[in-house]
Each structure stands twice: as C-alpha cells, then as structure tokens.
Amino acid sequence: MATPPSSLPNDMPAAGAEAGGPAFSPLYQQIKVLITRSLQAGEWRPGEAIPSEVDLAARFRVSQGTVRKAIDELAAENLLVRRQGKGTFVATHSEEKIQYRFLRLMPDDGELVSAQRRFIDCRRLRAPAEVARALQIRAGDTVVQVRRVLSFHERPVILDDIWLPGQEFKGLTAERLSDYRGPMYALFEAEFGVRMIRAEEKLRAVAAEEGSAELLAVAPGHPLLSVERLSLTYGDKPVEFRRGLYNTAAHYYRNELS
Amino acid sequence: MATPPSSLPNDMPAAGAEAGGPAFSPLYQQIKVLITRSLQAGEWRPGEAIPSEVDLAARFRVSQGTVRKAIDELAAENLLVRRQGKGTFVATHSEEKIQYRFLRLMPDDGELVSAQRRFIDCRRLRAPAEVARALQIRAGDTVVQVRRVLSFHERPVILDDIWLPGQEFKGLTAERLSDYRGPMYALFEAEFGVRMIRAEEKLRAVAAEEGSAELLAVAPGHPLLSVERLSLTYGDKPVEFRRGLYNTAAHYYRNELS
DNA sequence: ACGCATTTGTTCGTATGTATT
DNA sequence: TAATACATACGAACAAATGCG
Numbered sequence: 001m002a003t004p005p006s007s008l009p010n011d012m013p014a015a016g017a018e019a020g021g022p023a024f025s026p027l028y029q030q031i032k033v034l035i036t037r038s039l040q041a042g043e044w045r046p047g048e049a050i051p052s053e054v055d056l057a058a059r060f061r062v063s064q065g066t067v068r069k070a071i072d073e074l075a076a077e078n079l080l081v082r083r084q085g086k087g088t089f090v091a092t093h094s095e096e097k098i099q100y101r102f103l104r105l106m107p108d109d110g111e112l113v114s115a116q117r118r119f120i121d122c123r124r125l126r127a128p129a130e131v132a133r134a135l136q137i138r139a140g141d142t143v144v145q146v147r148r149v150l151s152f153h154e155r156p157v158i159l160d161d162i163w164l165p166g167q168e169f170k171g172l173t174a175e176r177l178s179d180y181r182g183p184m185y186a187l188f189e190a191e192f193g194v195r196m197i198r199a200e201e202k203l204r205a206v207a208a209e210e211g212s213a214e215l216l217a218v219a220p221g222h223p224l225l226s227v228e229r230l231s232l233t234y235g236d237k238p239v240e241f242r243r244g245l246y247n248t249a250a251h252y253y254r255n256e257l258s
Numbered sequence: 259m260a261t262p263p264s265s266l267p268n269d270m271p272a273a274g275a276e277a278g279g280p281a282f283s284p285l286y287q288q289i290k291v292l293i294t295r296s297l298q299a300g301e302w303r304p305g306e307a308i309p310s311e312v313d314l315a316a317r318f319r320v321s322q323g324t325v326r327k328a329i330d331e332l333a334a335e336n337l338l339v340r341r342q343g344k345g346t347f348v349a350t351h352s353e354e355k356i357q358y359r360f361l362r363l364m365p366d367d368g369e370l371v372s373a374q375r376r377f378i379d380c381r382r383l384r385a386p387a388e389v390a391r392a393l394q395i396r397a398g399d400t401v402v403q404v405r406r407v408l409s410f411h412e413r414p415v416i417l418d419d420i421w422l423p424g425q426e427f428k429g430l431t432a433e434r435l436s437d438y439r440g441p442m443y444a445l446f447e448a449e450f451g452v453r454m455i456r457a458e459e460k461l462r463a464v465a466a467e468e469g470s471a472e473l474l475a476v477a478p479g480h481p482l483l484s485v486e487r488l489s490l491t492y493g494d495k496p497v498e499f500r501r502g503l504y505n506t507a508a509h510y511y512r513n514e515l516s
Numbered sequence: 517a518c519g520c521a522t523t524t525g526t527t528c529g530t531a532t533g534t535a536t537t
Numbered sequence: 538t539a540a541t542a543c544a545t546a547c548g549a550a551c552a553a554a555t556g557c558g
Contacts, residue, residue: 026533026544026545026546027545027546028545028546052522052523052524053523053524054522054523062546062547063546063547063548064547064548065545065546065547065548066545066546066547068524068525069545069546076334077516078516082524082525083523083524083554083555084523084524084525084553084554084555085522085523085524085525085553085554085555085556086522086523086554086555086556087522087523087524087555088523088524101515102515104515106460197516198514198515198516199514199515199516200512200513200514200515201512201513201514201515202364202510202511202512202513203461203483203506203510203511203512203513204483204506204510204511205463205464205481205482205483205484205504205506206463206481206506207480207481221479222465223463223464223465223481223482224463224481225461225462225463225483226463228510229515246463248461248462248463248464252460252461252462252486253460253461253462254458254459254460254461255458255459255460255461255513256456256457256458256459257359257360257362257456257457257458257459257487258335258336258455258456258457284525284526284527285526285527286527310541310542310543311542311543312541312542320527320528321527321528321529322528322529323526323527323528323529324526324527324528326543326544327526327527340543340544341535341536341542341543342534342535342536342542342543342544343534343535343536343537343541343542343543343544344535344536344537344541344542344543345536345541345542345543346542346543
C-alpha cells in the first residue's frame with residue numbers, strides 16, 4: 001500500500017475533519033478537495049476539459065482509480081460533467097441540456113416553451129437587513145437589485161426580485177442583462193466569474209399585493225407561490241438571494257422526492 | 259476477461275435497453291436489476307441485512323467490485339443502506355433518521371416538532387377519474403380515501419387527502435391508522451407490503467375553500483400551498499396519490515436545488 | 517472509409533484499512 | 538482478540554465513444 005505522498009495536504013484538515021470528527025480523510029477525498037480548489041481558482045474554466053484521469057493521477061501521485069472516485073463524486077455534485085471518449089469538463093450554465101436545472105415551473109398542459117424576459121429595474125442600493133443576513137454581508141453594504149418578469153405565451157407568470165452582492169457584480173446593468181442571450185446564470189459565470197453550484201429554496205403560498213398583482217396581471221389577493229432562493233457557490237458561499245412570485249394558475253412547481 | 263455467465267439475464271433487455279437504444283447493459287447494471295427483483299419479491303424484508311458483497315458475488319458469479327458498484331447505485335437511490343462493519347440493509351420507513359425524508363415542511367422559527375395526527379375519515383369508494391388516472395387503475399375501481407389533519411403546537415397546518423388502490427390496501431381502517439405509532443409509510447410497508455420508493459410532487463398556490471378553511475382554521479380565500487404527490491414503488495408503479503393543503507403562515511416548504 | 521490514438525467506462529483481482537460484534 | 542463486513546487503494550486489461558489523419 002502506497003503511503004500518501006508529501007504533495008498531498010495530509011496534515012491539513014480536509015473534508016472529513018471536524019470538531020470531534022475523524023482527523024483524517026481518504027485519499028480520494030483529499031484529491032477531491034485539490035480538484036475543487038483548482039476549479040475555484042479558475043485553473044480550468046467552465047466548459048473547458050480538465051486533464052485526463054491519467055494525467056491527474058500522475059500529477060497527484062495516486063492511482064487512476066483514486067482520481068476516478070474523486071471525479072465521480074464531483075460529477076455527482078454537478079461540478080464536473082463526464083463524456084466518454086472526450087474527457088471530463090467543467091460544468092457550465094450555458095449548456096442546453098443543463099439550462100433548466102434551476103427552473104422548476106412546468107405548464108399544466110403543453111410543452112415547456114422558453115420564457116420571454118422583461119427587466120423592469122436594475123439598481124444599486126444598501127442591503128436591507130434580511131438580504132444582508134441571507135448573503136452574509138454587512139447590513140448597508142451595497143447590493144444590486146434586479147427586478148424582472150418572465151412570461152410564457154405572452155402571459156406574465158413569474159415576478160423575480162434578485163439581490164446580488166455589489167462587490168462581485170460591479171458593472172451589472174439592465175442593458176447587459178437585456179442584451180445577453182441565454183440564462184442569467186451563464187452571464188454571471190462568463191462576465192463576473194461567479195458560478196452557482198446549488199441553491200436552497202423556501203416555498204410559501206401568499207396573497208398578491210397591489211404592485212405584484214399588476215405586474216402579473218392578477219387581482220390583488222390572488223394566491224401566488226412565493227419562492228425564496230439562496231444560491232451558493234464553492235464553499236457554500238451565498239452569492240444570490242431572490243424572491244420569486246409565481247402565478248400557478250396554469251403552471252406548477254415540480255419536485256421530486258427520493 | 260470473464261464472459262458473462264449464463265445465470266445472468268444477458269439476453270434479456272435490462273436497464274439500458276430501449277427502443278433504438280443499446281441491446282446490452284453493463285454487468286453491474288444487470289446485477290442491480292437482479293438485486294432489485296429480490297427486493298421487490300420480498301426475499302429480504304425492510305430493515306433486514308442483505309447478503310454480504312462476497313456472498314452476492316459468489317451467487318451471481320461476478321467479482322466483488324461489480325456487486326459493489328451495483329449496491330452503490332441502489333444505496334444512492336435509497337433502496338439500500340450501507341453500514342460499515344455491519345452490512346447492507348434494506349431501507350425502511352420506520353427508521354428515525356430517514357423518517358422525515360418525505361416531509362418538507364419546516365417551521366419559520368423554532369425546532370421541528372413531531373406532528374399530532376387526527377384522522378377525519380377513512381372510507382372506500384369508486385375512484386374518481388383524476389385519481390384513477392394518477393394511480394393507473396380503471397375509473398370506478400375501488401380506492402381507499404383517507405383524510406387527516408396534521409397539527410404542530412396544537413395548530414392545524416396540513417390537510418391531507420390520500421387515495422390508495424383498494425386492491426393493495428384491504429383492511430385499512432381509521433382505527434389501524436390511529437393506533438399505529440410511527441410514520442404512515444412505515445405502516446404501509448409493515449402491514450401491506452407496499453414500499454414507497456420515490457415520489458413526484460406538483461406545487462401550487464390556491465385559495466382556501468369553505469371546508470378546508472374550517473379544518474385549517476383560516477378564513478376562506480386564505481392562500482394555501484397545494485401539494486399533489488404521486489408516490490411510486492418498485493418499477494415506478496404508482497401506489498399512492500395525495501393532495502395536501504399546507505398553511506404556510508408559520509411554516510415553509512424547503513427544497514434543495516442541485 | 518479505415519484505422520489509430522486518446523479518454524472515459526467496465527471488470528477483474530488483490531491487499532489493506534476501519535468499524536462492528 | 539478474532540472474525541466479519543464494508544471502505545479504500547492499487548494495478549491491469551479490455552470495451553466503447555470520439556476525433557484525427
């Protein structure tokens with residue numbers, strides 16, 4: 001059995017190390033951490049191929065199988081995408097297939113058609129307490145607020161309010177949002193180097209207020225699905241907070257329990 | 259390289275075989291199918307240990323690593339649970355840890371407390387068209403309908419209407435439901451041999467109607483979260499259809515996107 | 517059109533580590 | 538302590554998909 005080589009952060013607490021937890025972690029977990037760091041540091045950009053398993057094995061001085069297991073888990077977490085015969089690629093939000101990973105709204109009948117976007121507002125302001133708490137920044141720090149409406153078949157269905165940390169999103173304007181073709185997360189990734197990895201959502205049923213009712217073309221008091229989303233990047237760092245109001249008259253939010 | 263032994267269903271379309279698709283599937287996928295069949299047939303009951311990897315390897319005439327990969331996937335799908343040093347066990351709904359796998363409602367503040375259950379109704383009737391379609395039975399076939407209210411801190415929060423195929427649930431009564439300690443799915447599994455594997459949910463915001471408003475102690479028209487759930491067992495066979503109405507005044511439905 | 521090199525995918529075998537009883 | 542079972546790690550070989558010459 002090969003002893004872990006000195007190039008590995010064996011002395012450093014990796015994934016498995018917590019207070020009271022085990023002070024070691026398997027080799028493949030350490031490799032996973034190293035690969036994640038390179039991802040985070042931008043050594044390989046979204047859409048690019050990472051080195052082959054054999055190359056990585058040589059680089060880290062471990063067997064190919066160990067690299068393989070590390071990549072397996074990263075692929076399961078949607079950080080990497082494997083393609084037989086081609087290589088392993090850094091996941092990107094600009095791909096067709098993965099495009100609707102975060103959009104859970106489905107029409108009651110008919111096919112899923114792509115949404116028309118209308119940006120109502122995009123301005124910088126001091127973070128309200130609730131937003132600051134969610135984004136883990138100081139209350140009063142600058143945030144960018146984006147307000148938009150998504151329509152299907154010319155009918156407004158989603159009203160989104162989006163807050164982004166001003167620090168990471170300098171230069172974001174309504175124009176750039178409108179001009180960009182493709183998903184918003186693809187723009188964030190390409191223009192600001194911010195990659196959404198996963199998100200946590202809180203769903204509630206609420207009554208439409210005056211303003212949102214008008215934008216969604218429903219009567220005030222009409223039931224709307226409220227979806228609060230906190231998006232996280234590497235290291236579970238929050239990078240987006242949004243509140244969506246969905247008109248579920250002709251659509252539903254699909255979820256799979258497993 | 260060992261050729262697949264005759265005991266394997268190599269000639270039979272397994273997981274990977276579809277119209278136009280490849281007519282073969284990897285060994286570990288075939289093993290996965292075989293294990294799933296034994297699970298379905300009840301060869302090993304929920305909570306029991308299945309044979310060790312070495313035993314299964316001998317039984318199927320493959321290497322331990324191949325069995326391991328099959329079990330890995332079944333564990334990832336929550337059909338099996340691995341425990342180092344002890345064995346691999348058939349997943350069960352009566353375990354503490356897995357108890358809240360299907361309950362997504364969380365309190366806005368405070369800890370998650372266990373719900374008080376109140377069964378309002380349990381009767382047999384002919385399946386309405388919508389229910390029959392969901393359960394893939396004939397309209398008019400017998401179904402069991404259960405209506406219940408879940409309360410937290412003495413306040414009603416969830417109103418559930420549950421439909422079960424009468425065929426599989428002979429002898430289900432309000433008493434048995436009330437008397438049973440533990441999750442309902444554990445009762446289904448223990449008393450009727452029906453194991454929920456996964457479920458698909460459709461969420462909407464709706465206005466409370468007269469009857470449901472009274473049971474949930476809210477005003478008519480109050481926004482409620484409607485949760486339609488179709489529960490599936492082995493082979494994606496539907497075995498439960500339910501519609502829940504959640505009062506999200508002090509709770510939210512949590513979801514993780516990844 | 518064909519073959520070849522590259523890369524991931526599958527399968528086997530073996531040895532050792534860690535957790536449980 | 539010893540036996541058992543899952544977990545990790547290595548190495549080797551072949552299969553399947555892809556892209557290039």
